[in-house]
Amino acid sequence: MELTRRQMLVTSGAALASVAGLPAFAATADDMIAELTGGAALGEGAITLDTPEIAENGNTVPVAVSAPGAKSITLYADGNPVPSVATFNFGPLNPSQNASTRIRLARTQNVMAVAEMADGSWQMAKAEVKVTIGGCGG
Amino acid sequence: MAKGVKPRVKVPKSASAGETITIKTLISHPMESGQRKDKEGNPIPRSIINRFVVDFNGQNVIDVTLEPAISTNPYFQFDSVVPEAGEFKFTWYDDDGSVYEETKSIDVS
Amino acid sequence: MKKVAIAATAVCLVFGPVSAEPDDDTLIINEELEMVTETAAPAHLENVSTIYSGWRFRTDETQSLQLDDFDNPAMIFVDQAIDLFNTVDGSEGKSCASCHESVEDFKGLTASMPKVIDGKLTVMEDLLNNHRATAMGAEPWKWSGPEMQSMVALIGVQSRGMPVNVAIDGEAAPYWEQGKEIYYTRYGQLELSCANCHEENYGNMIRADHLSQGQINGFPTYRLKQARLISKHNRFRGCIRDTRAETFAEGSDEFRALELYVASRGNGLSVETPAVRQ
Numbered sequence: 001m002e003l004t005r006r007q008m009l010v011t012s013g014a015a016l017a018s019v020a021g022l023p024a025f026a027a028t029a030d031d032m033i034a035e036l037t038g039g040a041a042l043g044e045g046a047i048t049l050d051t052p053e054i055a056e057n058g059n060t061v062p063v064a065v066s067a068p069g070a071k072s073i074t075l076y077a078d079g080n081p082v083p084s085v086a087t088f089n090f091g092p093l094n095p096s097q098n099a100s101t102r103i104r105l106a107r108t109q110n111v112m113a114v115a116e117m118a119d120g121s122w123q124m125a126k127a128e129v130k131v132t133i134g135g136c137g138g
Numbered sequence: 139m140a141k142g143v144k145p146r147v148k149v150p151k152s153a154s155a156g157e158t159i160t161i162k163t164l165i166s167h168p169m170e171s172g173q174r175k176d177k178e179g180n181p182i183p184r185s186i187i188n189r190f191v192v193d194f195n196g197q198n199v200i201d202v203t204l205e206p207a208i209s210t211n212p213y214f215q216f217d218s219v220v221p222e223a224g225e226f227k228f229t230w231y232d233d234d235g236s237v238y239e240e241t242k243s244i245d246v247s
Numbered sequence: 248m249k250k251v252a253i254a255a256t257a258v259c260l261v262f263g264p265v266s267a268e269p270d271d272d273t274l275i276i277n278e279e280l281e282m283v284t285e286t287a288a289p290a291h292l293e294n295v296s297t298i299y300s301g302w303r304f305r306t307d308e309t310q311s312l313q314l315d316d317f318d319n320p321a322m323i324f325v326d327q328a329i330d331l332f333n334t335v336d337g338s339e340g341k342s343c344a345s346c347h348e349s350v351e352d353f354k355g356l357t358a359s360m361p362k363v364i365d366g367k368l369t370v371m372e373d374l375l376n377n378h379r380a381t382a383m384g385a386e387p388w389k390w391s392g393p394e395m396q397s398m399v400a401l402i403g404v405q406s407r408g409m410p411v412n413v414a415i416d417g418e419a420a421p422y423w424e425q426g427k428e429i430y431y432t433r434y435g436q437l438e439l440s441c442a443n444c445h446e447e448n449y450g451n452m453i454r455a456d457h458l459s460q461g462q463i464n465g466f467p468t469y470r471l472k473q474a475r476l477i478s479k480h481n482r483f484r485g486c487i488r489d490t491r492a493e494t495f496a497e498g499s500d501e502f503r504a505l506e507l508y509v510a511s512r513g514n515g516l517s518v519e520t521p522a523v524r525q
Contacts, residue, residue, distance in 0.1 A: 052308040054455075056525040057471035060209045060320075062308050077207055081173055085207040091198025093219050095158045099200065100215040102320075104171070104207045132455030142393065144327055148317035162317040166324065210474035211320045 029078035033114050036074060037122045042114065047073070047125035049113045050100075058105045058131040066098035067115040067123060073099070079109025105131045143167050145240040147228055152245035153220040161192070161199075162215045165230055165238065171206035187212055187238075189231040195224035222246055268450050269303035269459075274519075277316055280408050282517040289514040291415060294446055300516050301459035301524055304450070309471065312523040321400060321469035321521030324393065324476050328401035331394060337385025346382065350401055357406035358518050361507045363418040368503050371399050372478070390497040396467045396476040403467070403520025411464050411518055413510045426508025429501060435492030441509075456525070461486075462513040463506070465522025476521060479506050 027035075033042075050064035065073050065088070075085040088099045105111070108130045115123045148162040165187065172184030190202040190212070199218040218226070223246040230238040274282040284300035292298070302310060316322050332343045332350055343350075361370040369377075372390055375398060379385040388395035415423040433440045444453065445461030452458065467476040480497035483505060487494035495501040 052306060054306065056306045056309045059474055060471035062312070064215075080207055082206060084205045086205060087203040088216075089201040089203075091193075091200060093194050093197050093199045093221070094217065095219040096217045098217065099202070100213075102209040102213050104209050142327060144323055144330075146317065146323045146326055162315075164317065164320060164323050166327070211323060213318075213320065215318075 026081075027083070029076040029083035029110075029112055032076060032084055033074075033112070033124070036114060037116075040122045042122050042124040044124060046070070046117065046123040047113050047115050048098075049111065049125040049127050051111050051127045051129050054130045054132060055105055056132075058107070060102045061105050061129060061131075062100065062102050063111060064098070064100040065113045065125075066096070067113070067117070068097050069118050070097045070115040070123070071118060073097070073113055073115045075103070076112040076114070077103065077105055077109055078112060080104070080106050085111075105129055107131050143230075143232075143236070143238055145228060145230065145238060147226075147240050147242055149226055149242035149244055152247050155246045156219065156221060158217050158219050159244075160215065160217055161226070162213070163190075163192075163228060163240075164211060164213050166211050167230075167232075169204075169206065169208060169210045169212060173206070185233050187230045187232050190214060191229045191231075192216070192218070193227045193229075194218060194220070195222070199226075220244055220246060269299045272303065272307075272310060274300070274302055274310070274313065276314060276407070282408060282519060283410065284516065284519075286515040289511065292512060294442075295460070295512075298462065298513060298516060299449075299460055300464055300513075300519060300522075301462055302465065302519065302522060304457045304459040305524060306457075309523060309525055313519075319469070319521065319523060320474070321467075321476055321523060324397040324469075325401050325404055325521060327393070328397035331398060332401065337379065337383035339382065339384045341383050343383075351405055353402045354405045355409060357403040357520060358409045358412050360413065361503060361510065362414060363422070366418065368419070368422040368500075368507060370479075370503050370506055371402065372480075372498065373503075375399070391478040391481040393475070396478050399478070400467045400476055400521040403518060406518040407520060408517050411510060411513045411516050413507060413514060415507070415511045419507060422504045422507050423511065425501075426504035426506070429505045430508055433490075434487050434494075435490030437490040439490040441486070460512070461509065462516060463509050464513045464516045465519035465524070467520065468522045468524045471523070471525050479509075 046067050048066040055061040067073050070090065072087055072089045074087040076083045077085050085103050086101060090097045110126050110128050113125045117123060144166045146164040150159050153159050167187050170182055170185040174182045176182055184206055186204060186206055188204050190204060192199040200216050202214060204212060223244060226242045228240040274284050276282060284303050286298060288295045288298045312318050335342045361368055372395055375395065376387040379387060430441045441461060444458055449458050449460045463479050466479045470477045480502045483502050484494045484497060
């Protein structure tokens with residue numbers, strides 16, 4: 001069939017868009033977690049994750065995480081350009097396996113904590129933090 | 139070395155043997171994430187503190203891997219047990235190779 | 248479809264703005280220093296009966312950053328100022344410490360600033376740069392730069408907990424009147440005055456921000472947004488720029504006058520320097 005100019009433009013446009021629209025290969029939080037745990041099942045209930053419901057400024061968001069008995073806790077922010085945030089490895093002198101810090105959140109998203117427990121099992125906790133655009137001078 | 143990097147650490151002066159104490163640490167550092175662009179639109183390269191280690195009398199308390207999502211002027215709060223009198227050693231490692239250190243002594247009553 | 252949309256709008260209108268008033272929390276720093284964050288408005292304030300520190304309008308998480316000097320990120324910069332205080336600078340080969348035995352000698356200074364000195368309205372940044380030039384032969388510090396603001400904060404900490412008490416009469420009167428006029432003047436394409444937001448609408452939300460009374464008792468303030476100490480004039484500039492106006496400059500006479508007036512609106516609140524805000 002004869003292609004009209006319009007049809008040509010539409011099809012080539014669509015073709016371009018489908019190629020251009022592909023994001024550069026970027027790992028998601030889930031990808032990173034799977035890599036960390038080797039795809040192991042993630043239990044729930046062992047981690048306490050403390051985040052604000054609304055972050056007054058996404059540049060500095062206080063986060064606290066606790067998992068008694070954990071060897072390490074890794075934090076992720078699933079909506080950040082790079083989802084990994086930090087890993088806390090607890091040494092022999094650490095009595096309580098908890099840590100607090102302040103993180104950057106680019107937008108409303110989930111903060112996730114993944115803990116490797118002493119017996120090698122894995123745990124996860126997740127919390128949504130709303131990040132607002134601020135107001136004046138915000 | 140990143141400019142003007144200064145640690146600020148809170149450790150109680152003394153504790154009873156075996157007591158758990160809470161330690162707060164701050165360090166001034168821009169934590170350039172690598173996401174920002176300069177006025178010409180060129181990306182500003184990442185330059186952050188990427189690791190923070192705390193030892194007491196040679197034994198590890200906590201070893202933190204930091205990514206660019208840790209805020210400017212990284213803050214960490216955590217606990218440590220104090221088995222005996224001694225010295226806490228705090229070490230921050232910068233992407234640019236610099237190492238920042240702080241030590242705090244603690245007595246045991 | 249239309250019915251549902253109208254019903255939804257009605258629900259939104261009923262719920263209205265989120266939280267109107269400042270919260271009820273009390274600010275006690277380092278478990279010992281009790282701060283006045285709410286008090287009767289000074290007599291010269293006609294339209295406001297109670298004044299509140301900006302601390303009272305922030306979320307619990309932001310507030311908690313100011314409770315302890317090891318949680319407060321501004322304090323690393325105060326520490327840096329202590330180093331500066333002891334550092335020799337300028338042609339005279341002196342440091343601040345060469346003449347000033349201890350920074351604690353400056354207790355009470357910030358609480359009374361800005362004030363008229365030798366016939367000219369003087370703010371803390373003026374005092375520091377003038378002094379650096381005459382006593383130390385040192386280059387002036389950039390107004391909103393890290394050295395200046397960390398030193399302004401260090402001196403401010405010496406007055407922390409004391410009531411703000413700036414003079415508005417006598418020699419200060421003409422500057423105060425000028426500042427008051429600026430405060431109530433609408434600027435910019437958005438035609439907003441300081442009063443439109445900070446007097447008529449404090450407690451309301453401006454987009455997602457809980458509007459405060461615009462007090463400056465906590466400046467220089469560590470703003471989470473910039474993760475550093477922000478000067479009063481920098482903040483004035485930001486506010487006026489956000490009304491889409493050509494703003495006055497940091498260190499301008501207009502901002503000095505405005506600083507005096509705004510400081511006087513907080514007379515009675517505790518000096519909170521260095522505060523933590525969004």
